[in-house]
Amino acid sequence: MSRYKIFCVISLAAAGFAGILQMRLAAQQEKPVSDAVTVTLCDGKTEVAVPGLKPGEKLDRVRAQVLADRFLSEWKRQNPDSPWLLAQNNPPQAAKPDVGAVKPAAGAAKPAKAAAAAKQGEIYSRFSDRDQLVWKTETEKFIQEGNRIFHSADAFGGTIGVSCDMCHPNASNTHPETYPKYQVQLQRVALLRDMINWCIQNPTKGKPLADDDPRLRAMEAYIIAQRSGKAIEPGKH
Numbered sequence: 001m002s003r004y005k006i007f008c009v010i011s012l013a014a015a016g017f018a019g020i021l022q023m024r025l026a027a028q029q030e031k032p033v034s035d036a037v038t039v040t041l042c043d044g045k046t047e048v049a050v051p052g053l054k055p056g057e058k059l060d061r062v063r064a065q066v067l068a069d070r071f072l073s074e075w076k077r078q079n080p081d082s083p084w085l086l087a088q089n090n091p092p093q094a095a096k097p098d099v100g101a102v103k104p105a106a107g108a109a110k111p112a113k114a115a116a117a118a119k120q121g122e123i124y125s126r127f128s129d130r131d132q133l134v135w136k137t138e139t140e141k142f143i144q145e146g147n148r149i150f151h152s153a154d155a156f157g158g159t160i161g162v163s164c165d166m167c168h169p170n171a172s173n174t175h176p177e178t179y180p181k182y183q184v185q186l187q188r189v190a191l192l193r194d195m196i197n198w199c200i201q202n203p204t205k206g207k208p209l210a211d212d213d214p215r216l217r218a219m220e221a222y223i224i225a226q227r228s229g230k231a232i233e234p235g236k237h
Helices: 003-030 061-078 111-125 129-150 192-201 214-225
Strands: 037-040 047-050 181-183 188-190
Touching: 047 061, 129 214, 181 192, 188 192, 192 214
Parallel strands: none
Antiparallel strands: 037 047, 181 188
8 A cells, every 4th residue: 555545544534533522522512511519408399509519518607598598599489379487486485383383273173183183293292493493404405405506507417508597597487386297208207306307418418317316306306495385286287
């Protein structure tokens, strides 16, 4: 084969290779490339992509709040007839009688009921004021720990910087008094702690906490405490 023919074959081969390479590059450019984190909101349906946030990265507090605001805006856009209550609407607590006191019977009480009430009063009267102060102090400390965790993505294991309070200020719009109830996100009847874990896994991209994890129990206590005085309505949606 002459040098001219060899040159022509090489030139044709090179041109073919270049054409194939250009076609592949064009295909890659046409194919959308996105490595942004996608977050599923509490309703289990609404999804929001987080521009510029790659897997393993975490937003600072300010940017995380901006993202949470985007969550709510998108949810409201898709659910215009479903209000998202951002204000804390915990009614004031009514004054409670002393733990050891027995409520006076309205009218003539039956002997059996009066005896039962007296016996119940005897049980609680064995505890001192100091006992009750310890119970109150420990309960409030537990609730405050839940408050702290609720406001800190790092505390409960969120990985993108979004904390629970960013969408639920003061635990609003959580309705703990309606649990247990069927949750479509879980496809089963759920307790409040089940839904807390679902939100940790999805909107905040964390790992679920064990049922006996002190952080989960404290968060549950905090959420319930924000609705004290509200009538219990299991199953309500």
